[in-house]
């Protein structure tokens with residue numbers, strides 16, 4: 145089908161015959177509903193077919209008994225410009241991740257730009273440019289229409305409070321990973337994180353060993369002192385802190401616990417389990433930390449969900465919430481939850497063909513990744529059967545398109 149620009153309006157969309165509806169909310173992860181109605185990109189009704197107005201849709205989709213979940217939100221990405229990454233010199237990586245169910249990406253810093261400016265005027269200008277460019281890219285359909293929230297400056301020594309005020313006035317809402325620039329001391333980071341917070345800019349700190357030559361170690365003491373909003377890749381990116389330090393972070397901080405695909409998998413699994421034991425599952429959020437030295441993994445979010453669900457023994461519907469509703473709430477995003485009034489960003493999935501699991505959730509709990517059958521962003525179908533996942537047992541079909 146022809147790619148529609150994100151600026152186009154979806155009109156009225158009806159999705160019926162949904163076999164399983166995941167809410168994204170870990171307190172009530174499964175909704176008792178089989179039908180969903182969208183008007184111009186926004187969810188307007190959720191319920192049983194007989195109870196909602198499904199008349200005269202612009203687009204009618206038969207989910208054919210598959211699962212509808214909020215589109216996945218990758219909490220930790222490193223975009224640069226457009227749908228290109230210089231890290232592994234790949235193009236089309238964002239579109240490829242959309243085929244893995246990702247509908248929103250959050251930048252943890254556009255750190256891979258060759259010659260990235262490190263002077264204060266330059267880094268501010270670059271952040272504003274990245275924010276504008278990715279915001280503008282969606283209308284073009286480049287990157288599959290994925291919502292890339294970028295413009296995340298890497299803080300450097302010498303920045304003053306007014307720099308953060310200026311960034312905020314100009315639309316910057318995120319900091320890149322604290323610790324990737326010249327600010328590495330806990331007290332200095334804490335001061336700048338505080339200024340960012342004062343002006344509504346959210347912060348993430350790099351946790352663990354250096355990621356690539358040139359970056360450095362950030363240990364638990366620095367993470368606690370800096371007190372950024374997100375304990376970025378708590379399982380390392382790749383090199384993790386010793387597990388004891390990771391436990392200290394979970395126990396002494398109340399900030400978000402971010403587990404990434406491009407981290408230490410053993411620590412990722414242990415951390416998820418520890419967060420459940422500490423009864424703070426709402427703090428757990430997931431990301432890929434890609435593109436990176438490990439490359440780009442279009443199925444990274446699905447692989448991480450299957451890994452954590454199967455190895456940490458956490459119900460799959462809860463782990464999907466770590467990758468959707470938890471991030472929505474933590475980051476104040478409208479998308480990521482299936483509720484009336486929220487953006488219609490969905491992934492429709494089914495168990496992969498020949499999975500040992502008899503249902504989608506069971507297949508994930510057995511460690512298999514699901515097959516994606518359709519991705520919808522702002523009510524617009526962005527892809528049908530994924531070109532990247534194993535084939536889903538059943539896929540939704542578009543019955544009518546006015």
Ligand SMILES: [Zn+2]
Pocket residue numbers: 321350351355376377381
């Ligand atoms: Zn990092």
